[in-house]
Amino acid sequence: MNVFESERIRNVVLLGHGGAGKTTLVEAMAHVTGVTTRQGKITDGNTISDFDKEETKRLFSVSTTVIPIMWEGIKINFLDTPGYFDFVGEVEEALDVADAAIIVINGKSGVEVGTQKAWDFCEKHDLPRIIFVTNMDDDNASYRQIVEDLQGLYGKKIAPFHLPIRENERFVGFVNVVKMKGRRFLSLSDYEECEIPDYSMKNLELCREALMESVAETSEEYMDRYFAGEEFTYDEISIALRTHVMDGSIVPVLMGAGVNGQGTTMLLQAVEKYFASPEKLELSGTNAVTGDIFEANYQDANPLSVKVWKTLVDPFIGKYSYVKVCSGVLRPDSALYNANKEAEEKVAKLYVMRGKEAIEVSALRSGDIGAIPKLTVTNTGDTLSTKAVPVVFDRPAISKPYTYMSYKAKNKGDEDKIAGALGKLMEEDLTLKSVVDKENRQSLLYGIGDQQLEVVVSKLFNRYKVEVELAKPKIAFRETIKGKVKVQGKHKKQSGGHGQYGDVVIEFEPSGDLEKPYVFEEKIVGGVVPRNYFPAVEKGIQESVLKGPLAGYPVVGLKATLVFGSYHAVDSSEMAFKMATILAVKKAFSEPDAKPVLLEPIASLKVSVPDRFTGDIMGDLNKRRGRVLGMNPDHAGNQVIEADIPMSELIGYSTDLRSMTGGIGDFEYEFTRYEQAPSDVQAKEIAARAAEE
Template structure:
């Protein structure tokens, strides 16, 4: 690909709800730019964009895909993103790297859940955006109804810069409200430019007037001319429109049909004419050695941030970079500030789906891909070693759905470890960790589908089958009463025997206190050298539990008396004696099971508040408080047992139609209700009997 300076580059994130036609639109744009012989079809498995096996199988995007093309002397970096909520991490990372977002809507459906979510995130990072109402050829497609929805939901800055010619089956073209010309498809499916149909003249004039009013509202010079009744030229409107979009104050609406390839060329032209070029504002970072905050502009020395990584056993690692400043050339040595490592690059390229196109030089604002970098990961900053800067890492959503993971076949544990390491490099919304109490390997993701697809990837890419298991709950045991008990281990049948004898005073401690061991021996009842063995026997027995095999906590044990034999006593004998004593004493001291309780912070539209509270109450939850955070959005603070939260991410999504989010963190342990405790104890007994 030839050299493109910053002013000739556009980076556009294609975002929106699932099934709105984002991938089909991207395929259509690439076709119109001359990079495909025919338009790829998701349903037929021929999409240039959705090429992963899992995407073809499920007919949906599961990862972001870079698709670069050249149009009218510009380089356009389209990044198609998934619309399913389980892959929101891909969407957020891309939106942080892009310089504008094209929010795609399905004309019959209008605003949907992910439409709102991507708008909210774009607003949070002040990302310029435009709307594309797709599927205008579908039954029940209503352009004006969707535009009205957008205005009501997102404000008066929403304004059409095109209107459709016809609707549903009769949809066959669009009118450009700036150039005041049309592009439509004839009855023979031939695209042509033409005059505005007479029956649309009034509609077009009204829509153009509305566009001028909106643009003038955000531009003082135009507002003065408008109020004075002076003529405003197409060029003036275009310049003011581009400025309003760049400032994230005006949000243009376009329309078309990716299936019929209507509106695609107008969209390409609008992107180069109105969407902002990259790196118009300085980017803040810090000097690693001093922590001093500095800014980089496009003309400064080379620096970049890695916003995406893919891992494949055949292709290897691919790192996607957004160049913040300077120029990138082959054979440069890049310094990884996060890893404090330098690596020389041999080549870099752009991508169109899985197709690579070599590049010799790339300027600030461009997006490039580098293969086989050893130390680089998503979020890393790359620059020169002599002029270092560290950019804020990409923010990813926290994983909310956790399950156990294990190899289907014995002996594959090492393969799983390698595969999971590669997967977590690629997807930062996946976390893998081992529960220190249950010893279970756990994997966390955004949702059930997310984990299912990760398993499919592991099997395909790394040749190992893994299973998802329910998360084991790290219950604990404790006592609720005090007891003084004796433990004696005695084996004396001639020769060297075994003798250990202890009296232990056990008592409960306040919740969260852990374990405390003391000795109050007097008169040499037990020699001091045996006391550590007694403590060890107590600790090991408590760790193994006495009700259901869970660790016992919040217990104080006092070695208060005992006896010994000059010949037969030993450390092992006293360890055995203390184990006998603690088992007996704990059973007498009214033992109970404890369960982990988690704090929940749930963000939810207030409309669903009642359903959320009802669901929490049914899950043995406690409501700690409620508040309004923004108009229409509420916050619920609650506590619930971990055992009831295994599928809370799925439940919340179902109740809130995908609009709710939550965070959870461990709070404390408390007593498990008696009936549930009996069930768990019985289940543990059955497990032992089956062994």
């Protein structure tokens, strides 16, 4: 593959709802431009993008794929991202290196939640965008409705560039609203000029008016001329569109049919014309030694700096670190420095990835995207540069995983294999996290949603030949007492020779501090328990609170005061007093006056949803024993509901929230404190732990 100058490169991320047609569209562009001789189909499992076994099996994308396509002397790096929300980490990685976006909308399904999330991503990352309505060959596709819905959401910046032409209920061409010319499809995306049908004139006037309004909005002069009834020339329209699509103030709407390849030529033309090449953009990092700002700006003349934005670890094709060159020129046999790890890396070869195909290249210039194989210490988010000018760029903002399940090996002895395999999957997916919960003797797997965790289990089996079982996780309860009791603990044993004798009387009561397991005091008068046995008594309490008598959970908030006891000059020992204390703790928790209780962890929850869902969300939170504390608007036009809720009630919440809101709701939480669990929850948990023991 040729080496492309920065001005001949475009980096474009494909965004949209799951099933909108992103992969089919990029497959069609690859076919139209001659990358493939036959257009692959998702249903056949032979597309360039969806090469992973999980993708071919499930018929949707689970990871971002790079598909470079050459068009009219430029190289367009298309980043085909998953549309399902569980795989949002892949989208966020791609957004970190994209310079522009195409939001794909299914003409039949219309504007969906994923469309709006795609738009929000573009706003957050300040990306210029084009909207492409695909599946226009479907009888139920409604381009006009989609444009109206988009304008209702995003206003006058939505500019329809196309209008469909249908004959005998078939999609046969389109009207170019900018040039006011008809286009009839020949084969694939080729077309010839044709007359604009009379029946299209009414809709054309509406589209033209919307387009002219978008142009008028770009300057006061144009606005005055627009209201004065003046017409804009084609050159004025073209220059205004080019300038303001690049800065994001105008968003063109194009159309086509990915399955037939229709409309792809116009989309490629639009990408070349309306999206900026990297060298026109700005990017800065930090000099890791001096702390000064490093202006990369995708200039070949600047010192080399490379951002690692994705990692692929595959047992068959090896490990590849996907990179974007931010400044300088990257060549094979380069010695690079990872300032994040303070380690050197060697680049033996350099590749451009097209799906799973690695194409060797002699160099990557500023702004280009490629891959380096077999880096040893470098991970996603790291920066590679020269040791003379060590650079660090900001890491991509990746969503925090809140959904979790416990997991264990199906086959004994596979634990080490599973740990190694999970380590490789976590290298690939930054939203995946494995945590060992020693307290409850369980391993926890965190992700964005249940579907992602299912895919991970499947990958472990198919890639690494290990099987794991997912189960509902155990919740980290605590035990304490609410009342005050005085109990005696006596440990006495005689078996010939020296016996064992320890006798303590301890007052137990709440300490008032649930952050600490216990507080120990002594009020011994007259030496009934010698001072040298006090540490043994405290040791007994220390061991007892690790696993409480109620259900085996750690004890917190306990105050223990040694007030009386007795000893034997020969048989007493530290061990005897420790055992006597352990007996006293157990006895205290069995006393009704001690009012022993289970405490459950409480989380502070924030749920962000549009206004229309707030009633349903608050009703659901009440069912989950949540206490709604308030509701505040956020900057994105949503309501943020704040509530305290037991952690046990958040298991499966991700799936339920998506179901209630059609996928548009988001949530986050963090542990805040422990509170007494209701009696029915306590009884159920104590019975479950007893059965387990």
